Amino acid sequence: MLVSWNYRFRNSPMDHIDPRARFIFSFALLFAATATWNPIILFVLFLIAITWYLMARLTWKDTKVGWFMISIMLFTMIVVNTLITGGGAGGVVPPGGQLVWPGGFDLFGKHFTFGLTVERVWFAISQLMRILSISLAFIIIPYTMDSRAYGVTFSKLGMPDRLAYTMELSFRFIPTLARNFQVTLDAQRARGFELDGGKGNFIKKIRRVAPLLIPVTMNAIVSSEDIANAMDLRGFGEQKRTWLYELKFNWWDWALIVFSVLMLATVLLLAFRFDMRLFSVPGWFYGLFNK
């Protein structure tokens, strides 16, 4: 089993931005997008998120797995729950509203009545903008951030060294554990083990995972003793840790941090000081359904 990280250097603008500044921006966007349902604010944030995503210069081939997952989530939340059943709009969209098809509509020679309202359609658009903004900001992280940078990034963002090093260390263990998993799987198959095959009830099928899970886990725990001893012998944690991978802020990183703070502060100010937090439908959108 070959484990490979999705990151590769693309020489994109994103590759030249400090990971700390990128995390600060992504979280500022997350908090800003979740602070309001105002369509204008969400639209502006959506445009910012698209610009951010384009800066990564990712291809469809790179990110299609992630987008597939997000599209299923969007379908469930927006198409099924907001548009078809109307349940997803509960709590945000006030009850009642203007029907999209007040007299119903004809399809395949039959007359249908459908209680979809203009408000729910607009809420679906707002939901789409909000979820896509957040997704655009966060889906690019695995593809654009070097795995060596995570430990030092979180350490420099204030995480205790031991925690940051744990993260760094877990990256290092992944290829080894993936290889152990493959060796165990091959060994068990040689003994006639089949993960999906065989008969038995539900519980028996679940227990069939055990011959794979247990040896891999126990081997990992046994080997961790040696690693901990080796680290102790080298004086791990005795002094402040230095990192091989160095981070350096450039002027554009500071500019991005200032922009992130201003963006979040503006949205919070508009949302809570100027009452732009709640859901509303613009007048022109009603006009589209009045013809």
Added chain:
Amino acid sequence: MAKQTEKKSIWAFGTKQVVYAAIGAALYAVLTWAFNVWQIPGDGNVGIRPAIVIPMFFGIAFGPIVGFITGFVGNILADMLSGYGFWIWWDLGNGIIGLIPGLFKAHRLCGELSVIVGSAAGMGLASASEFWVSGADFNTVLLANFVPSFVTNIIWGLVLLPLLMIAYAAILKRSGR
């Protein structure tokens, strides 16, 4: 005094805990990634994860902090390996699934109950995040997010955790620890 010593041992985070947490997180990521082919139809972000037993086990065996990091960092790594992006609330939820069994074990409470409480709290937080992140309603959060993830997690936990504990006890006995 005895109480103080016990408290310290629960929350201690020395070299061994660093390594156990790192191994646990990497293991959780690799196993989640390996079993990614098993997905619940109709639930985009909920997979059938036998590997969920890893944070539970590490929480019980090595303490709540190790359990939390195993779930939290492991889920980040698993999502990165799978190309799913970065979903902080689900990462925290997975961390809680490892944290609570560790707390239960420290207070000598029932391991099976810790699986249920941990999964309820962890998946509860992660699912509830969809209220403010996606604007989802209660039914969506309950039926599309919480119930599938909670039910599959407790099934895997209740079936596989005792088996892991038996294997771990055998290793401890063999190594004389």
